Amino acid sequence: MKKLFTTVLIGLAVLSSTACKHPGKEAETIMAATPESKDEITKNVFTDSYGEKIEVTVNTTRNTATVHLEGKTYDLKKSDALPEYTASNEEYQYSDIKGNITFLKKNVDMVLFRTKRDTKGSGSAKMASY
Numbered sequence: 001m002k003k004l005f006t007t008v009l010i011g012l013a014v015l016s017s018t019a020c021k022h023p024g025k026e027a028e029t030i031m032a033a034t035p036e037s038k039d040e041i042t043k044n045v046f047t048d049s050y051g052e053k054i055e056v057t058v059n060t061t062r063n064t065a066t067v068h069l070e071g072k073t074y075d076l077k078k079s080d081a082l083p084e085y086t087a088s089n090e091e092y093q094y095s096d097i098k099g100n101i102t103f104l105k106k107n108v109d110m111v112l113f114r115t116k117r118d119t120k121g122s123g124s125a126k127m128a129s130y
């Protein structure tokens with residue numbers, strides 16, 4: 001009986017020691033969070049008098065502009081030589097000068113899109129002061 005008791009005790013000890021062992025912790029992999037883009041990006045959608053829409057995304061950090069018009073995408077680079085915000089590539093030019101938005105094809109001087117930016121706060125709410 002004593003031999004059986006010690007055998008059972010040793011058996012329980014072996015079982016409990018193997019049962020209590022948790023599988024080794026997996027090495028924690030710390031994924032470096034992808035740094036959020038620190039680029040200053042502005043996105044505007046303009047509509048002209050004919051109802052056509054142009055979507056302009058300007059990245060002021062990288063000095064680029066992306067224009068979406070009629071299902072096509074145009075990537076342009078900012079031109080410092082031209083006034084206010086103007087971006088162009090070999091064929092196309094986008095400009096936002098004093099609220100006048102223009103997108104044109106340079107080699108044939110053909111305007112593809114033109115509108116005037118809506119200025120907030122102006123309109124019939126202005127009152128004259130005397």
